[in-house]
Amino acid sequence: MQKIASLLLLIIVTIIARAQSPEETLNYQLDSIAAQEGLVGFGVSVFSPEEVLFQNGYGYADKEHKKPYTSSTIQNIGSISKTFIGVSLMKAVELGQLQIDTEVNDILPFKVVHPKYPEIPITVRHLATHTSGIYDWGKGYDKSYVLEDPEQIQPQLYNKEIAKYIESIQENKGMALGDYLEKYLTPNGAFYHKKNFLKTAPGAQYEYSNIASALAAHCIEVTSGMSFAAFTQQYIFDKIGMKDTGWSFDAIEREKHAKVYTKEKIALPAYSLITYPDGGLRTSIGSLTQYMQAMIRGYEGDNTIVKSSLIQEMMTGQVTKEQYGPTEDLDDNYGFFWESNKPGILGHNGGDPGIFTMMYYYKEKGIGVIFFTNTNMIDNPSVAKHVQACWNAIKTYQKEKFKNRKS
Numbered sequence: 001m002q003k004i005a006s007l008l009l010l011i012i013v014t015i016i017a018r019a020q021s022p023e024e025t026l027n028y029q030l031d032s033i034a035a036q037e038g039l040v041g042f043g044v045s046v047f048s049p050e051e052v053l054f055q056n057g058y059g060y061a062d063k064e065h066k067k068p069y070t071s072s073t074i075q076n077i078g079s080i081s082k083t084f085i086g087v088s089l090m091k092a093v094e095l096g097q098l099q100i101d102t103e104v105n106d107i108l109p110f111k112v113v114h115p116k117y118p119e120i121p122i123t124v125r126h127l128a129t130h131t132s133g134i135y136d137w138g139k140g141y142d143k144s145y146v147l148e149d150p151e152q153i154q155p156q157l158y159n160k161e162i163a164k165y166i167e168s169i170q171e172n173k174g175m176a177l178g179d180y181l182e183k184y185l186t187p188n189g190a191f192y193h194k195k196n197f198l199k200t201a202p203g204a205q206y207e208y209s210n211i212a213s214a215l216a217a218h219c220i221e222v223t224s225g226m227s228f229a230a231f232t233q234q235y236i237f238d239k240i241g242m243k244d245t246g247w248s249f250d251a252i253e254r255e256k257h258a259k260v261y262t263k264e265k266i267a268l269p270a271y272s273l274i275t276y277p278d279g280g281l282r283t284s285i286g287s288l289t290q291y292m293q294a295m296i297r298g299y300e301g302d303n304t305i306v307k308s309s310l311i312q313e314m315m316t317g318q319v320t321k322e323q324y325g326p327t328e329d330l331d332d333n334y335g336f337f338w339e340s341n342k343p344g345i346l347g348h349n350g351g352d353p354g355i356f357t358m359m360y361y362y363k364e365k366g367i368g369v370i371f372f373t374n375t376n377m378i379d380n381p382s383v384a385k386h387v388q389a390c391w392n393a394i395k396t397y398q399k400e401k402f403k404n405r406k407s
Contacts, residue, residue: 022397022400022401023053023054023397025396025397025400026044026046026054026393026394026396026397027054027056029393029396030042030044030056030058030390030393031058033058033386033389033390033393034058034059036386037265038375038382038383038385038386039058039059039373039375039383039386039387039390040059040060040063040069040259040261040265040373040374040375041057041058041059041060041061041063041068041069041073041258041373041374041375042057042058042059042069042371042372042373042374042375042387042390043055043056043057043058043069043070043071043073043284043285043370043371043372043373044056044057044058044285044369044370044371044390044394045071045285045286045288045289045368045369045370045371046367046368046369046394046397046398047289047292047293047367047368047369047370048293048366048367048368049293049296049297049300049366049368050293050297052289053367053401054397055071055285055286055289056070056071057069057070057071057072057073057285061073061075061257061258061259061374062258062259063259063261063265063267064259064267069258069374071284071285071286072244072256072284072286073256073257073258073284073285073372074244074252074256074257074258074282074283074284075257075258075260075282075284075355075372075374076260076279076280076281076282076352076355077279077281077282077283077288077350077355077357077359077372078279078349078350078351078352078355078356078357079210079278079279079348079349079350079351080281080288080347080348080349080350080357080358080359081276081277081278081279081280081281081350082213082277082278082279082337082348083295083337083338083347083348083359084232084236084277084281085128085213085216085217085220085228085277085278085337086128086314086335086336086337086338087235087236087295087305087306087311087314088217088220088228088231088232088235088236089124089128089216089220089314089336089337090306090307090310090311090313090314090336091231091235091236091305091306092220092223092224093310094306094307094310095224097220097223097224098124098219098220098223099124100123100124100125100128100336101123101124101125102123102124102219103121103122103123104121104122104123104124104127104215104219105121105122107124107219107222107223108218108219108222109178109222110181110182110185110186111186112134112185112186112215114133114197114201114202115187115194115197116197116199116201117133117201117202120201120202120203121202122134122202123202124216124219125318126202126203126212127212127213127215127216127219128216128318128336128337129206129318129319129334129335129336130206130207130208130209130212130213130319130334131202131203131204131205131206131207131319132202132209132212132215133197133198133200133201133202133203133204133205133207134185134196134197134198134209134211134212134215135195135196135197135198135207135209135211136209136210136211137193137195137196139191139193140184140191140192140193140196141184141210141211142165142168142169142172143169143172143180143183143184143191143274144172144180144210144214144273144274144275145169145172145271145272145273145274146169146172146173146174146271146272146273146274147166147169147170147172147269147270147271148249148269148270148271148272149269149270150170150171150269153166153170153269155167155170157266158262158264158266159262159264162262162268166269169271174272174274175274177214177217177218177221177228177274177275177276177277178218178221178222180214180274180275181211181214181215181218181275184196184211185211185215196211206319206334210275210278210279211275211278213275213277213278213337214275214276214277214278216277216337217277217278228247228276228277229246229247229248229251229276232247233246235305236291236305239294239304239305240290240291240294240304240305241290242283242287242290242291243287244256244283244284244287245281245282245283245284245287246281246282246283247276247277247280247281247282248272248276248280248282249270249272249282251282252282257270257282258374259374260353260354260355260374260375260376261354261374261375261376262354262376263375263376263380263382263383265375268353268354268376271353279350279352285370285371285372288359288370289368289370292347292359292361292368292370293368295311295315295361296346296361296368298311299311299312299315299346313335313336314335314336314337314338315335315338315340315346316335316340317333317334317335317340317342318334318335318336319333319334320333320334343364344362344363344364345360345361345362345363346360346361346363347359347360347361347368351377351378353376353378354374354375354376355372355373355374355375355376356372356373356375356376356377356383356387357370357371357372357373358370358371358391359371362398365398365402367398367402369394369398371387371390371391371394373387
């Protein structure tokens with residue numbers, strides 16, 4: 001009798017599972033992951049170029065006040081921000097403000113010269129493909145992080161590593177992007193060091209560089225006569241209708257922001273970046289979905305923001321593993337601030353203290369995915385495990401939803 005009851009229960013559960021839509025199944029799986037408390041909060045969006053197929057938030061934007069994480073929750077998105085430099089660069093080219101192969105010293109009000117190869121000019125192309133020879137040396141790069149309320153911070157709340165880092169940046173002061181870059185890249189600058197440059201010449205080595213990315217954004221500032229924040233607002237955010245998107249806490253109501261957390265689930269101090277174009281955009285999964293949809297439509301022929309030919313060039317691998325060899329830093333082919341995988345995957349990911357993000361479009365499937373979490377994943381296998389579980393659930397959803405579509 002007990003065996004019969006168990007068999008009936010199994011049949012009922014199977015029928016219920018089969019009756020669920022792929023969206024209901026995905027939501028159930030993500031809810032289950034959220035309940036494990038590995039991630040404080042996270043958001044997921046799955047979409048085609050024309051419609052949103054699934055979008056939801058899980059866990060908390062503010063754990064202490066039980067504020068839920070939603071599709072409208074704002075957080076910084078890390079290096080996905082660099083894709084906006086790429087789009088802005090293509091727009092500046094379209095407007096005739098600069099060219100990809102323009103030498104940066106033909107643009108900048110200060111000179112940037114590789115100390116070991118002064119005869120080889122650094123170009124905008126070098127900056128956009130991470131081949132400039134400019135390196136993110138720790139002591140100088142850390143000067144770009146600024147705490148919002150340094151006098152209210154209590155380093156003793158954190159583990160020794162985080163406390164030490166907080167104390168090291170606690171005295172950092174904000175400044176204009178161009179001023180910081182001049183201090184970092186010119187020999188008389190306060191943050192200058194020969195370690196700010198690689199031992200290899202411009203164009204000879206791929207080395208992912210936040211500083212070089214910020215310098216590309218500053219080149220756009222100089223040639224356009226606008227701040228990078230104003231340029232992106234006019235030519236990207238307003239064109240797409242991206243709401244609650246900006247480069248500073250002041251640009252968006254503070255209460256709409258998520259707190260960001262350590263692996264111990266302790267809220268980190270609010271911080272911003274002087275080199276904000278390289279990783280400081282603040283937006284939601286809802287707004288970023290609008291952006292990615294517009295980019296893919298542009299890639300496929302819709303010229304809403306930038307000419308399709310320029311978007312295609314931007315998203316085509318300019319730096320490939322065949323050229324530079326598969327290295328730890330070059331997992332994928334790289335366009336102009338966009339990853340461009342050979343299997344047809346376009347996008348970028350991002351990581352910074354307290355956050356991890358992914359934004360990818362799979363061309364053959366015609367499906368895009370965005371994932372945000374406000375939990376630190378750097379050197380954190382436990383959080384990485386939960387992020388992977390979310391990604392696996394999304395992949396299963398894609399297979400079920402589009403099992404008759406070419407993969």
